[in-house]
Amino acid sequence: MAAYSAVISLIQSLDERNFHELFHGHTAETLDSLRAIAEYFQKVLDEFEPGKIKSLEEKIRDAASEAEDIVELKTRQIIKGRSWMFGILQHQDLLPLVEKMDTIKKQVMEIVSHDADQILELSGDSMIGTSSTSYAMLSDKLEDGIVQGIDDDLEIIIKRLTGPPSDLDIVTISGMGGIGKTTLARKAYDHLTIRYHFDILAWVTISQEFRCRNVLLEALHCILKKIDIVNARDYDKMDDNELADLVQKNLKGRRYLVVVDDIWSRDVWDSIRGIFPNYNNGSRILLTTRETEVAMYANACRPHEMNLLDLENGWKLLCDKVFGPKHDHPPELEEIGKEIVEKCRGLPLTISVIARHLSKVARTFEGWKDVAQTLSEIIASHPDKCLGVLGLSYHHLPNHLKPCFLSMSGFPEDFQFETLILIQLWIAEGFIIRTSENGKSLEEVAIDYLEDPISRNLIQARERRFNGEIKTCGIHDLLREFCLTEAEMTKHMYVNRTYHTFPTQMHNVRRFSFQALSYSADDCSKRFFYSCNFTWEDMDDEELEHLGMPNLEELSGVCFNSCTNEVFSGIPNIKRLIIHVPHFREIIPHRLLDMSRLTKLEAFKFYATFFQHPIKRFGFPTSLRRLSLNFYHDFDWADISSTVMMLPNLEELKLKHCPTMSDEWILCDEGKFKSLKLLLLSLTNLARWEASSNNIPNLKRLVLKKCRGLQEIPADFGEICTLESIELHDCSTTAEDSARNIVQEQDDMGNNFL
Structure with missing residues (x-):
């Protein structure tokens, strides 16, 4: 799928640039021709089975990647040059690329014009070279006898x-x-x-x-x-x-x-x-x-x-396969055997494959220890028995989702992905196809992309928000092994997970992932040269005011002093905003931070040290759904009630490392967080808290961390019909007791949902 992802990335790059401003005349016409050829390649790759045009896929990938590199590099030069007369992309620069892609297009057209059944052959090195029925029979055979758990x-x-x-x-x-x-x-x-x-x-x-x-x-x-x-x-x-x-x-x-x-x-x-x-x-x-x-x-x-096996049932299954139903095993093998089972991550198929391997090795601690240390290699050496079965799910994915799945190979084993970071990676790579359907943004389309492989059990949703949104996700180790093998075979990515210095061999790929413990910066600078996309570090106030980015949805790491009305007017569709105040003491004017014009803003995070700024000096938009204040000093709980409580759509409120001016938070009867579902307080000096169920009627989750001075949780919170959980981490004994009393009282009344 390296060819497909390269073509999609080229199309996205061509679509994202304001070519009517940057390029004119013959150059614009040439770029239109380039896009038309890329669209043809996308159509062919969508309609043909993997491997049907195997001989040309690498040529398509290389030509598309080269074209994107030149367009990106020249565009960056224009922007950095701050003059449209510097580094303008001439159509002569593109002509050789267009000719190359046009030649490949003619070759593809010649192939597709013939009878595919007579002319084309499936790739011999494809993971799914045998029929699906054969794999179904293989899967049945491998699963036969799996009864534990x-x-x-x-x-x-x-x-x-x-x-x-x-x-x-x-x-x-x-x-x-x-x-x-x-x-x-x-x-x-x-x-x-x-x-x-x-x-x-x-x-x-x-x-x-x-x-x-x-x-x-x-x-x-x-x-x-x-x-x-x-x-x-x-x-x-x-x-x-x-x-x-x-x-x-x-x-x-x-x-x-x-x-x-x-x-x-x-x-x-x-x-x-x-x-x-x-x-x-x-x-x-x-x-x-x-x-x-x-x-x-x-x-x-x-x-x-069905769920993955726990350690106990996984160990029983392994013993069943290796030692028979009586489980008569040497005692010294139990500890190392359970370590092997843990590495199999509860998947019966993996345990069965490893058990067959163990049946052929010496039943000694040393023999089993060697298996534990080389588990990944053993699994990878059985593609027909193990990875091929899982490969069916991958090959059944639509083409546009395959590069997204293969990107998982770029992360280390047991890595837990932040959903937001993952979909930003997909967008940056150009994997997300822009669509005008339902007016969805690239991020919304990317979330749909993620839900699909989760539904197919290729990616696991590890943690969801209270509203069902995926917060973190991961991938099973065995699927990761398949992912690594497929990524290497299709030249989607080169992954090095063993060497501590860069290999001398050159690899004809555009993506590299080095997953050993450390590499020297000198190695990095010698081996690789790449041009980065435009970053905020390229500008001073750092110029930020003069930059209009109407499609920008997330801005992070920007300084408080840079957040002016002029800047906000240039990012009207921002959805997530993260502002930092430098760690050193800086004179911060007590001016109003007016974000009310950011009518699409959904999430706002504020990081500050030694920062004393009244919350009422923040002008929040009514669209805000998530608010997180971190290291915010000496604010008044009354400001939370008067300012934050007024936000009609606020669903999450997080206050972390926030010492306050007083240790009392008293909510009056008429005050109400209308939509709040998650409330997190961490390292605050709150001691006395008075509130009723009417103040936070839709609360689902209450999290308290290191609130050691808090005497108790308001007892009336038990009456909140939506409340699902109360979490306390390192809080006072009296606060813990009050939580238990709330739960017990609800249990006594037959309300065991809490």
């Missing part, structure tokens, strides 16, 4: 299959590849309770190359084991409608269970849903899928999502 899941599924309602119910099992979905479905399918409860059982496996006829034939094969009405040789004479009629005819009047294993899309579900009729007799369809969206689409009420 799914007893509770099995009980839930059996109850769902045998209990109410009498209508045809769709029971769904979702989870990432290799987590044991098929095993769980098979255990339920073979369970005696299920065998006695249903008259007919049928198992249908869906491959990525879906054929409705194959589903019908598989279903008939299972159904007609007991009801021998027609011979198999007669099936070829029937069309799909006749086969569907035959299925329904033989299911009529019988309570049936049909397992639809490994379904990939909503369209496939729509195609087969009508095959199985509702006779109002307690029949069931059990559906397994890696796609949470598909599970929700089939039945949004009660999808069953």
Whole structure:
């Protein structure tokens, strides 16, 4: 996908520049031609399967990257030169690039004009070189026998299959590849309770190359084991409608269970849903899928999502595979064995692959320690057994999402991504395709991009905000191994995670990630030269006033003195603003910081040291949803009540390391935070707090950190019907006791939601 990401990045770069101001005449025409060729490449790469134009993908990538480099470099020179007459991009500079890309375009057109089935061959080094059906069979084989840790899941599924309602119910099992979905479905399918409860059982496996006829034939094969009405040789004479009629005819009047294993899309579900009729007799369809969206689409009420194994069940599974059901293992191997299980991060598929490897090595501490130290290499050396199974989920991604997923290879193992930083990276890389649909910004489109691989269980949402927004996310170690392998194979990124000095070999890639502990700055300067995009450090007040950026959505690190009305007028669509006051003592005028004109501002963070500035001197816009004050000294709690409380849309309020003028915060009866859902107080000197449930009626989460002087939490907070949690970290004993009393009181009243 390196070619695709390079083309998208070029298109984005061409779209983001004000070419009507920078470039004119033949240069503008040449740039239009360049964009048209890039759009053609995007269309071809979107429509063709990976590897169909393998021989030309590298040429496309190199040409697109070279063109973007020249455009970016010349544009930067123009901006830095502060004169349109310096470094203007001449159309002669682009002609060789356009000619090169046009030549490649003609080669691609020649290929696509022929019959693809006769001319084109799939790439031999693709992770998905074998058929999807083969991988499905492989996945079943690898998962066979995985039983540890799914007893509770099995009980839930059996109850769902045998209990109410009498209508045809769709029971769904979702989870990432290799987590044991098929095993769980098979255990339920073979369970005696299920065998006695249903008259007919049928198992249908869906491959990525879906054929409705194959589903019908598989279903008939299972159904007609007991009801021998027609011979198999007669099936070829029937069309799909006749086969569907035959299925329904033989299911009529019988309570049936049909397992639809490994379904990939909503369209496939729509195609087969009508095959199985509702006779109002307690029949069931059990559906397994890696796609949470598909599970929700089939039945949004009660999808069953499988979780990763905990350490205990993972260790039992490993022992099962290596030592047999009696788990007769040498005691000295238990500690190192559990360390190996922990490295597998709870994925049964990984544990099974490693267990097979352990079965072939000496059962000694030294032998197992070596496996623990080389776990990543062992997994990577089994692409057909392990990474290929997970690769199905990746290859099923739309093309525009693949570069986003491959960018995960650039982060170290166990790295937890801040969602905001991740989507900023995607935007900066040009991975996010600008769209005019629904008027969404690039950031909003990027959030949609992130939700998709999360729904496909390729990326894990580690932490969500109270409103459901993803705060942090991560990736399973095994998927990371696949990601690293695919990134290297497609030349998306070069990742070095072992060397402490830069390798001497040259790599024909545009992205590098060095993940060893340290590298010398001298190595960096000798090895790499790159041009950075425009940064705030390039300007003085640092010029900031004269820069208009109407599309800018986030500005961070700007100094308080630079925040003038002139600056704010140039960034009318800013959504997030972070202001710093320098650590050294600086004369800060007690002027009004008027942000009221920033009508799109949603999040404001303020970092200050030795800063004494009344909160009432901040002019906040009514659009503000998140407010965080850090190291803010000697403010008055009354100002919070009179200024911040008035913000109608404020959902989060965080006060960190903020000693106040008084240690009392008393909220009057009529004062109300209308929309506040999260309140965090950290290292404040608050001692006495008087408030009622009416003051913060929609609070969901209260977090108190190192509020050691606080005597108690207002007892009336227990009456807030939306409150879900109270967290205390290193607070006073009396404050902790008051929290426990609130929870206990609610429990006694039957309100166990807190």
